[in-house]
Amino acid sequence: LQRLDSGRLVTRANWLLSDEPALFQLGKRPLAQAIPVDEIGERLVMRLERQCFLRLPETGAVVFSIRTFVLRLEEAVATLADARDLIEALSGMDEPALAYR
Secondary structure: OOOOOEOOEEEEEEEEEEOOOOOOOOOOOOOOOOOOHHHHHHHOEEEEEEEEEEEOOOOOOEEEEEEEEEEEHHHHOOOHHHHHHHHHHHHOOOHHHHHHO
């Protein structure tokens, strides 16, 4: 944040899978229970976050905003191509990143 230029908007995106659809969450937790394979699409959600940072020119303060979207996994991964993309993304992650997702 110290290198953020005044008036420059920086955005980033984040996503994870969860069995908790609530927007407000205090942190990632393990699944409450095992989910049968045929129920994964309806019981898991994909949480997508768009985060923005902006340094105000007059004060130098940094404004942070976050917009969260929650979709049932079966909605977020609606096609075979979507499923392939998700599998590819997950299979390329190391253990800490995979545990987070």
